[in-house]
Amino acid sequence: MLYAEQINEVLDKNRWNLVNKQLISKMLAEYMYEDMLQPEVVAESELTAYKLVVSDYKIYQFLARKRYFDSFDVKADSIEIEEDGNRKEAESAIEFLLDIQPLIGMSPETAGHLIKELNHTLLADAHISKDSSLSSDELIHKDYAWLEGKMTGHPWITYNKGRIGFGYDDYLAYAPEQQQQVNLLWIGVHHNRASFQTVQGDNYQTLIDHELTTEEIEIFRSKLETSNVDPDHYYLMPVHEWQWKNSIIQQFAEDLAFGYIIPLGKGKDDYLPQQSIRTFVNQSNEKKHHVKLPMSILNTLVYRGLPSERTLIAPKITEFIKGIYEQDSFLKEECRVVLPGEVASLNVDHRYYDQLKQAPYQFHEMLGVIFRESIYSYLEEGEQAITLAALLHEDAEGKPYIQSLIEHSGLTPDKWIEDLFQVVMDPLLHFLYQYGTVFSPHGQNTILVLKDYKPHRLAVKDFVDDVNISDQPFEELRGLTDDLKQVLRSEPPEGLTQFIFTGLFICHLRYLAAILDNHQLVAETEFWEKLAHTIHGYQKKFPHLESRFRLFDFFKPELTKLCLNRNRMVDYGYEDGEDRPHASEYGKVTNALAHYSLEV
Structure with a gap:
């Protein structure tokens, strides 16, 4: 399938140039904030003029407003390139990345992978730009779950829609901004392979009765019986279709062969993916749980799986947080803070990766689910x-x-x-x-x-x-x-x-x-x-x-500067290590609140 209709609708020269200019301005602002780029000041007034020399014959020039916290607001329509005495608008984020590679010190491997992530991001930005007809006056009346699909991604990370692992068909089917409702797949997992946890007072049966209709439960149990197994020895659990096709079938083939994992079919409820891609809000019944599922795609620094130890402990952490709330009158009665808890979870470890010391973390996060209370169940009238x-x-x-x-x-x-x-x-x-x-x-x-x-x-x-x-x-x-x-x-x-x-x-x-x-x-x-x-x-x-x-x-004058782009581009690269990468620490950030530290 060529997807010619979608490509022709979304990818035209003007839109491509627009999203590139916007991304270049973001790259300049954030790389300056993270001290990866240090352009020269040319002139200072309300807007400061800068030049960034990238070679003996090539210079980027732009205007930016200095902001608090050592930040910059770069004006996208001001960015120009002076090259061999000629001046033109900067219209390629990838060209800019290649120009700054030696300045930042990125390895060719990192730069190559980053080009891939930036291209994915630009394509998504073009889709978002094409479908941006609703005004802010209209959007303020839209529903929580639907509104999430109108967001444009992480404001700080420049490669914020990399989604490495998605094909274009996956993008059209599963990206939040596409706002395509999905039905979750359900599988049966033998008790010997899965671990189930829930908050006190609940149990597996109450969870399943909440999430599935009586008819769905009967159909799934019948399919287990048809497979010549005892349904009472299996947990029913949802999986994302992408994860099923791209990870579970291949990596858990042995469990499928021996009947420890049995495919059952699609659930009837419709779900919308949220900005995290792996969290889904039920559109058929808004009071049902939000479902968080692993997806072994690389996006904004990490693979979007579910770490096994965290999946298992999630309900206990909910009890800890809600225990604080329940005994504190300020939180409960004055703030009336809402705490949608992660009330149940299922985790399936991979029997071989689990034995491998220092295995890449993504292989410990492939199959599990967390059920979170719906935000709608807490909302009051109005x-x-x-x-x-x-x-x-x-x-x-x-x-x-x-x-x-x-x-x-x-x-x-x-x-x-x-x-x-x-x-x-x-x-x-x-x-x-x-x-x-x-x-x-x-x-x-x-x-x-x-x-x-x-x-x-x-x-x-x-x-x-x-x-x-x-x-x-x-x-x-x-x-x-x-x-x-x-x-x-x-x-x-x-x-x-x-x-x-x-x-x-x-x-x-x-x-x-x-x-x-x-x-x-x-x-x-x-x-x-x-x-x-x-x-x-x-x-x-x-x-x-x-x-x-x-x-x-x-109110300290300075705090350690944590960096999200530097982490990928300089410090961590695309290493597939045993631990998830954390934000890089580099230098200090000037604290705008320090001026008010002596207020009485």
């Missing part, structure tokens, strides 16, 4: 959920999604942002300061619950991957069991602070500040001042935690 990532969206005409929310809310931009910070920061700070426990509140994990288009409540998800604890001897952490301690990352004070500082401030809020400033909604200086005021406001409510305010200090 509430609407959006991921925090939606606040960074701008429509084809350049109007920010957040501007439309503000206009419909009846609040001033200043008041809307103040309410946003109050809703988001209070529960995050309380978990950190009071309990030495932190989430990674980036744009996908953090859900803003709106009411009348106003910030109303916070929801946080994905506990097993992104909850971390303090290495300090806090009384609140003494009750943690050994199995939880082995899986949850224990971090020193700055390391724990970084999950909010980098995960929220750097990875999300610095982009939001630029959008609001560019559209004259809230000045950048006022934005960060409001954030500092919110943190101080929390601290005034809980003076007994003063020693911990100093321990987890958001």
Whole structure:
């Protein structure tokens, strides 16, 4: 199949040049932030003119606005190339990557793989550009799960839609922005091969009765009986069709041959993939669980599998997080924070890779499932959920999604942002300061619950991957069991602070500040001042935690700079190691909040 119709609709010269220019501006901004590029300042005014010399005969010139946190807002339409005395617009992100390869010190192997990821990203960007007809005024009325398909990917990582492993047919079928509903496949897995865990009070049967109809259960059990096995000795579990065809059949062929894994058929419910690609929201019944499945594709630094030890421990981590919530009146009654828990999980280890010491981590993450409570089951009358990532969206005409929310809310931009910070920061700070426990509140994990288009409540998800604890001897952490301690990352004070500082401030809020400033909604200086005021406001409510305010200090002049692009491009490359890569540490970032550290 040539896909000629799709190609002709999406890939034309003007659109290709547009998405390339946008990506080059992002590459310049983020590589400058991560100190991989150091262009020369040519002239300074409201916009600073820069030149980047890449060879004796070739120079990139562009305009950028300097932002707080050592960041840059590069203007895409200003980027030009001067080569052999001739000047032209910069219109190829791949050409730019090759030009800067020697400056950054990328190996040919890394550069080659990165070209592949950038081409995948550009193709996806072209699709998104072609299907960007809905305005921000229209999008603010759209549903949570559907809205996820209108997002454009990680704001910081430049190769954010690499999805290595997908063919073009897979892209059209499974990419979130394609918004194609899917039916999950179901298989039977013998109890000797699978491990099941759930929160206290639930069990396997209650889970399956919640997720499948009586008719579906009977059909699947009948298929097991037809295979001459006892259905009571098998777990029913969903798998993604791509994973089934590309990993499970081949890698678990022996288990299929001996009847330990038996294919059963498709479930009836329709699901929409979310930005993470591997998490699915039920469209047939929104109260059913969100389903997180492994997909052995490489995207934004890691293979998108499910680590076996984390899959198994997920329900216990949910009990830990919800246990804090249940006994804390500030979280439960004042913040009314929403915590959609990972309430059940199934994991199937590969019997041979499991015996291989230091096997690449992707081979320990191929077959499993996590069931997470639906965000819809928590929403009250008049509430609407959006991921925090939606606040960074701008429509084809350049109007920010957040501007439309503000206009419909009846609040001033200043008041809307103040309410946003109050809703988001209070529960995050309380978990950190009071309990030495932190989430990674980036744009996908953090859900803003709106009411009348106003910030109303916070929801946080994905506990097993992104909850971390303090290495300090806090009384609140003494009750943690050994199995939880082995899986949850224990971090020193700055390391724990970084999950909010980098995960929220750097990875999300610095982009939001630029959008609001560019559209004259809230000045950048006022934005960060409001954030500092919110943190101080929390601290005034809980003076007994003063020693911990100093321990987890958001007002230090500098913090370690964590880098996401440098990780792939310089430090880690495309090595297939036994551990998932973590963000690189390189230098320091100037903290814009330090100016407000003496506020009383």
